[in-house]
Each structure stands twice: as C-alpha cells, then as structure tokens.
Amino acid sequence: MKQILVWLLLSQAFQQYCFGQTSRFDSIIKKQISTKEELRKIQPNHFLIQPIGDAGNIGVFNGKQRLILIDNQLGVLTPKIKQQLKLITPRKPSLIINTHFHYEHTNGNLVFGSELIPIVAHENTRIRMEKDRLLSAPVSVIQKAYPTKGLPTITFIERMQLYDDTETIELTHVKKAHTDGDIIIQFKNANVFYTGDLFVRNALPFIDENNGGDIYGMIQAINYLINIANEASKIVPGHGDVCGMKELREYRDMLTTIRNKTISLAREKKSEEEIITNMLEFIKTNDSYVNKKVFTLHTLRMVQKHERL
Numbered sequence: 001m002k003q004i005l006v007w008l009l010l011s012q013a014f015q016q017y018c019f020g021q022t023s024r025f026d027s028i029i030k031k032q033i034s035t036k037e038e039l040r041k042i043q044p045n046h047f048l049i050q051p052i053g054d055a056g057n058i059g060v061f062n063g064k065q066r067l068i069l070i071d072n073q074l075g076v077l078t079p080k081i082k083q084q085l086k087l088i089t090p091r092k093p094s095l096i097i098n099t100h101f102h103y104e105h106t107n108g109n110l111v112f113g114s115e116l117i118p119i120v121a122h123e124n125t126r127i128r129m130e131k132d133r134l135l136s137a138p139v140s141v142i143q144k145a146y147p148t149k150g151l152p153t154i155t156f157i158e159r160m161q162l163y164d165d166t167e168t169i170e171l172t173h174v175k176k177a178h179t180d181g182d183i184i185i186q187f188k189n190a191n192v193f194y195t196g197d198l199f200v201r202n203a204l205p206f207i208d209e210n211n212g213g214d215i216y217g218m219i220q221a222i223n224y225l226i227n228i229a230n231e232a233s234k235i236v237p238g239h240g241d242v243c244g245m246k247e248l249r250e251y252r253d254m255l256t257t258i259r260n261k262t263i264s265l266a267r268e269k270k271s272e273e274e275i276i277t278n279m280l281e282f283i284k285t286n287d288s289y290v291n292k293k294v295f296t297l298h299t300l301r302m303v304q305k306h307e308r309l
C-alpha cells in the first residue's frame, strides 16, 4: 500500500513536471513571434533568411525546377518567412529539408507540412520528433511531440542525393554530433554547405547529450566537412553569418583544444571541481546561450565515457 502511495505521488509529481515543461515550451515558441527576419544573398540562387533572435537560419535554394528550404524556424514565424520568400520568387516551396529535430529549426513543419510540402530528414530526426523529448541543459525543456502533419515524410539512413536540373544535392548523416540525426547538406555545383547546429558562429555549441549529442562526434563531423569543402566553399551555420573554411577550422580547433585539455585534466586525476575551475579560465569564448560551466560538465562526461576515466 505504502509503495502504491509513493508511486502515485511520484507519478503526480512527474505529470506536474511534464505539464509545467510543455506549457513552458509553448511560451518559448510564442515569445519568438516578435523575431525580425533579414534576407541575405549567398550566391545567385542561394539565400539566407536570418532571424534576429534565437530561431535558426533558413537556407533557400531557388533552383531551376524547385524551391527548396533548409529548415524553417517556427510556425509562428511562417507568415514572415513567406514574405521573405516572395522577395526571391513567387513560387511556393516544393521541398523542405530538416537539418535535425530541434524546434527552432523545424517547428515551421507544422505549417508547411499541413500544406503537404514533402519534408526530408534523417530517420533519427523523425524518431525524435515522434515523442516528447527533454532537451539537455542549458535549454532543459521538453520539446513536444509533433503531430503527424509536422513529421518528415521522407527519411534516409546514411546518404541521399537529390537533383535539380544540373545541381546535385547530397545529404550526409554524421553520427552522434549535435544530436543523433544531424545531416550536412552539400550543393555540389554551387559549393554551398548547410550544417544545421553542427556549426554555430562566435559561440560555444549546444551539444544535446540527452538526444544523442557528443563532442567527439561533433569534432569528427566538422573534420569530415573540412575534408569535403574547399577554400571557395560557402558554409552556412545553424545560427550566425555565412562564412568559409577559415572560421570552420578555428571552430574545429576550439572544440578539439577544449576536449583535449579536459582529457589531460581528467588523466591527472583532478577532481570535478578542479577541472571546472581550470576549464572556466581556459575557455576564452564569452557566450550567453551555452554557459561555459554547462559546456565543461558535458565535455567532462563525454571524456570520461570515451577515455574510460
């Protein structure tokens, strides 16, 4: 009897927690409604719809045959996104690609999906979207399950090619990086790459450990991108401005240095507190979104797991 009572209390507490989290999620989405959007030209047929706020970048490929969107921000912003698209072309999008499952890149699926526009993603992205998911700190919010109309309609496992006239678009899954469903999207003729949140500018990245993220995979994914890109490539990050190989290498070096320093400290048998103090001094980036302490703790957990320390 006592056990049943404890179970009931715990389950009530859990339900209250979940309810609080989902209503928090709704208010996070609503707050974004005031986001302003800016349109930037990357190349003659590639554009960036860049938000001033927390939402993610949208890539726009105005192809000969199709208008393709890479990510779509939030459903509350879809009218503003459509206004920006009208500045490029009167055509409606014919295809959407989700770089990964996080809401600030894919919540627009709810609108575009209900218009029956096909949505392509890695199969883990769809699996993550099918259920409520607790995002890792510092976000720590439950992203609500998508209704069927907002789910990707075409999924793949390792690699997929799409074609538009003479352009080849290659989608490649990179394992366990920012999440477990990240893809790199390469436009081969245009030499433009879209990375989702594998790569963000001027900040520490958010690594969603609860949903398959791992700093080791993140470094591996960026190294893969550096290998297939070249000095003339345009790299479009998940958040921030378009850039090139120089910024990508700097970002890879930053992540690798932080990871390696954490390995050395852990091998010296320093305590968790000592490692955090050391790393807070070591990491130079000032970041308001992912704080250094959270990032250090995530990195330490990954290092302990991979290096068996």
Ligand SMILES: [Zn+2]
Residues within 6 Å of the ligand: 100, 102, 178, 197
């Ligand atoms: Zn993300």
